[in-house]
Amino acid sequence: MEANKTLRLILGDQLNRQHSWYARVDDDTTYVMMEVRSETDYATHHIQKVAGFFAAMRAFADELSMLKHNVVYIKLTHEGNKQSFKENISDLIAKKNFTHFEYQLPDEYRMDMLLQDVTSNLSIPFKLYDTEHFFSTRDELGKFFEGKKLYLMENFYRYMRKKHNILMDGDKPVTGQWNYDGENRKKLPAGHKPVAPILLQNNVQDIVDEIGTTNIKTIGTVKVNAFAWPIDRQQSLSLLSFFLKECLPLFGTYQDAMTTGEWSLYHSRISFSLNSKMISPAEVIEAAIQEWSERPTEIQYNQLEGFVRQIIGWREYMRGIYWLKMPEFATLNFFEHTTSLPDWYWTGQTKMNCLKQSIQQSLTHAYAHHIQRLMVTGNFALLAGVHPDEVDVWYLGIYIDALDWVEVTNTRGMSQYADGGIIGTKPYVSSAAYIDKMSNYCSTCYYDKSKKTGNRACPFNSLYWNFYNRHEEKLAKNPRVQIMYTIWNKMKPGQKAELLQQADYYLQNINAL
CATH class of the missing domain: 3.40.50.620 (HUPs)
Structure with a gap:
């Protein structure tokens, strides 16, 4: 036989x-x-x-x-x-x-x-x-939210904490508080020098040569003799260890911060290792909790909780939404946006410094952290009315950690609000004020962050109000943005017209910004 x-x-x-x-x-x-x-x-x-x-x-x-x-x-x-x-x-x-x-x-x-x-x-x-990797099954989120209208990540996060007994004291969180997000939104102080990132020195010359001989179209650059990303489990664990020892003590505090010339800051950069499954979310969380327990005076709890929430909360939640809503989710376009992605998204050649920094960093390192993705590149694409298909293709291509299950939910849901509020409770848009609050980008920009109209007025400012004006019918009843319509409706007709005219000029000349 x-x-x-x-x-x-x-x-x-x-x-x-x-x-x-x-x-x-x-x-x-x-x-x-x-x-x-x-x-x-x-x-x-x-x-x-x-x-x-x-x-x-x-x-x-x-x-x-x-x-x-x-x-x-x-x-x-x-x-x-x-x-x-x-x-x-x-x-x-x-x-x-x-x-x-x-x-x-x-x-x-x-x-x-x-x-x-x-x-x-x-x-x-x-x-x-099964891949034996995730904390939840494909259909677990769908079952958890069955019969509910809102899919609040915070609720799923608490359920996952309880189910897997992570940072719990019985049925309650160890500190009595579930979420410390409010403490994790600080700008880097002037003169503060973040810890230098650990950069691996892998040789990928042969692979890059092979890619070249096949005429595969790619973007960005690579140091073939000093490839900085982990390519095996041991290197992935070394990167995790570096993060826990050197970065976790300030991770939460500065996880939303952005600054010129610093691409890694206090982020772990383990997403490629996690998404390729060289390491598991369970061992990452276990190691983080162990580090905190050994250094409680050096690592405040809010730093740990913010990191744990990204993995057992956000990552598992996005995967659950993906399997609950695909394939329809990848076609959603709530605002019916049709604009093409500006050409400079592929080169970084723009006079807007926040976008220049974030895009050029992405082309150089195949990486940008979540606020650069959400509140700079994503924010502008949403304000400009770019078709979600084009935004998806860009995010899926440019980042080393971008796989469809995590990219499409973050981009089309969180970033572009193309799902109409399945993931986010409001569109994540801002004027220059937020970018200036969280970065030093505006201080050396060609455009003036304080100007809404006129020569060199920051495009974010007029596009912000143009966005709310364009979509008033769809957004005016959203309680989280009603204050913006209150402000808009109190503006004088001439001021409104000037803002909309400025926005229209920028949209007509978007590739020259």
Whole structure:
């Protein structure tokens, strides 16, 4: 009787060394990983994103091979690579006579549909496994909010804290207070020098050369001999350790701050490691709590709680919304915006310093923190009325941590309010005042933060009021923004007209800003 031969697929964001799959070596099981054009080409990705995933995948495959697992690794330039999961899998099964096919549940709807299509055409049995990574299941958020009109993240966050007994004293939070967000919104003091980020020195020259020979279109730049992102579990744990020791004591306080020339500040930058599953959210939270418990006088509780909330609250919440609302969520356009993304989003060549800093940083490092994404690049795109499809494509491509499940919910929901309030209770828009409050960008800008109209008036100021005027019918009854309409309606007709005229001029000349 012929032995069972199993082919197991590992996706590029399933690099979980702790998964039960690898608990034992089985000579009848073969793992396949592949670099395919269908993944490099569905968006224009940052060169560091493509190189980072390929480097991490290759390191993971090498590790499995060292542990004596059977591994087939199909590189981008391999002869015979059919550049699609479906064709490569079918080819392998036919040539190697596999009798079973197995895969872990994908995190992206696109991949879920693709693998369902693959398995529907197989002539052999197949089996699905959980990725053993998240705190919640795909459908857990949907069940939690069943019958409710509002999907408040804070409620889900508290439920997750209770369920997993994280920072709890029985049924109550350890300090008696759930959320310390109000303490975590400070600007960096003048002269304050943040801790220098830890930068890894990986060599990705071969991968970048291979990408170049295939004419894959990418954006951004890369230091091929000093690739700064983790490409394996050990490096990911080192980055986490650096954050906990050097950055966590001030993480919460300055997590919303922005400053010229400082791209990392006190952020962990572990999102690529988490989203590729080189490390798990459970071990990250456990390590953070352990660090706080050992250094309670150095690490105030608000610093820890803010970090924990991002992982067990926001990250799990966004994934839950994604699986509850896809695929419709990716098509929502509540404001019916149609404008094209300004050309300078791809170059950073704009006179608006906040956008110049945030975009050029993103092109250089494949990274920007959440306030740069939400309140600078996202804020402007929303004020300018950019179509959410174009905003999605940009965010999905430019950031190394951007996978569809986390990108589309943050961008189309939180950032662009294209979902009409499923995720956010109001649109996240601001004038220059907020950007100046949280950064030093305005002090050296070509535009004047204090001017609403006239020569060199900051575009954010007139576009802000233009946005509320354009969407009054849809927003006026929202209790969180009614004060803005009260202010707007008290303005004199001439002042309103001047603001709208200024905004119109900027929108007509958006690529020259």
